[in-house]
Amino acid sequence: MDKFTVHTGVAAPLKRSNVDTDQIIPAEYLKRVTRHGYEDALFSAWRKDPEFVLNKPIHANATVLVAGPEFGTGSSREHAVWALQDYGFKVVISARFADIFRGNSGKGGLLAAQVEPSVVDALWAYLDENPGSEITIDLENRRVRAGDVNEPFEIDDYVRWRLLEGLDDIGITLNHDEAIADFESRRPEYLPTTK
């Protein structure tokens, strides 16, 4: 995983709440067995509308999505994170993320920056006045900056550290193999097995 420190990129406003993972990537695209190549699937239903925000040429190179609250609700599909990343997004900003989506983002290296609702409103206002403008997300200092907007965002300390270091969770856990084996030796015998 690449290290994430500071990112500056074109921001697209997605003025909707409850953007569920079925909207981010419909189930018909989940039949693939690869981890990449989902750029065409991202918001595929909404992208059929020429007026959809990502269809505006000014957002062609957007890397930051500024969305309404309850982003990523519904299905656990990590494909939602992959589709956003394959399309080019590095950061999603929202006032509230669904838990599973937020977890998946951290694993895949997509930054889910949680801000106060007023900050989303301020960013939307800024982007309305300055369409196609860039936003800076500073993970080191947990700040989001755009024009006069300079506000903090929330992210879990541990996820932040992993993103800054570009670390793989499984590698970290395998260092604790002894603790896992010790736990296994103490599990009750009545617990079921699948074999």
Next chain:
Amino acid sequence: MGKTLAEKVWQSHIVRQAEGEPDLLYIDLHLIHEVTSPQAFDGLRTAGRQVRRPDLTMATEDHNVPTIDIDKPIADAISKLQVDTLRANCEEFGVPIFSLGNVDQGIVHVVGPQLGLTQPGMTVVCGDSHTSTHGAFGALAFGIGTSEVEHVLATQTLPLKPFKTMAITVNGQLPDDVTAKDLILAVIAEIGTGGGQGYVLEYRGEAIESLSMEARMTICNMSIEAGARAGMIAPDQTTFDYVQGRERAPKGAQWDEAVAAWQRLGTDDDATFDAEVIIDAASLSPFVTWGTNPGQGLPLSGSVPNPVEIEDQGERVAAENALEYMGLTAGMPLRDISVDTVFLGSCTNGRMEDLRAAAAVLRGHKVADSVTMLVVPGSVRVRLDAEAEGLDKVFIEAGAQWRQAGCSMCLAMNPDKLTPGERSASTSNRNFEGRQGPGGRTHLVSPQVAAATAITGHLSAPADLANA
């Protein structure tokens, strides 16, 4: 101070704890299916890793399997590739799998409990958000993403931050015509699609204690629709009776030892929750959704809301969008909404009791000419049990289609889907835009409402049939 059920299960599974780091939790049961696992197995292969505990892992094929002609090769080439990939991965890594044609194939959240693999006090994960279903047994069960699937395959653990706890206390008894589905839809409408975020919900109170295991599974199943990764219910005699005698349940002296441990799991009297919601069971009635998220629901006796009257701006815009997508007019009585398709099935309502309840409503009636009704049992065993009781005949004689087991039209990854503009009454869990097929319109309902709706052709409760 006392502990809650969720805290007890969490604490008994901590492998490692360190300041500033997430807890490392041991996972007792890992369920996998064809959609969210291929990239995880690929990751293992790339890193040269093994599945640590194939004996605590179980696979089944459910999300995109066909529900007709299952003896023939899967027609959709991409679905076939995904199922074939799962079979090859299970073979390579030694993971037990229940494939199409096996008597234990079915929706992963129906199969686990049915085999007795889901037991109180366990940690259960699956790359599927409806893993919350297993919380009905007093297990801590939640959906995970594919990276986490790979993590569990490799280490049988997950690094996790503790959840907060929320009590959903349902006082009194549910009226006779109100089901577990109506109750959970009402809870979601009450706390919102984000209300449970960061929490494990514990459903408790007299109404919950009176529910059967299958009804409890319906409740816990939809916890994720309120934003909570997990929902739990304290195990009691109802739970023990359900588990006892099942294939993977403890036997003999181990059974006694297990029950003794399970009896200590319930939330202590002096434990406190981080939040509590109280619901009066007697105030509930059959409940349906009108919009495009599961929180947009109302009693069936109500009318489509007028967005202008919604104060919160975000919710108002969401309601406007929903009415446009759903093709509904504000003020229209919900009972006047005509449907084209009725879907009975899914991990929410695809079990025996659901089929029995729907069959009881349908018996002696016909599905309206304007309606197509699909009945999709949650598992092969549910299908066989239903056939042994003659339920298949009730459905077929009423004019419904009796199908093979799978997720089917809940998420339309197989050929069972709505066409654009088509409207369904569905016993599944999500009414998102396009969930049941591009452009499809979904109303979430209970099995009883689904059956009554199939007969009348518009959203109806069984009581409406008597008045007709």
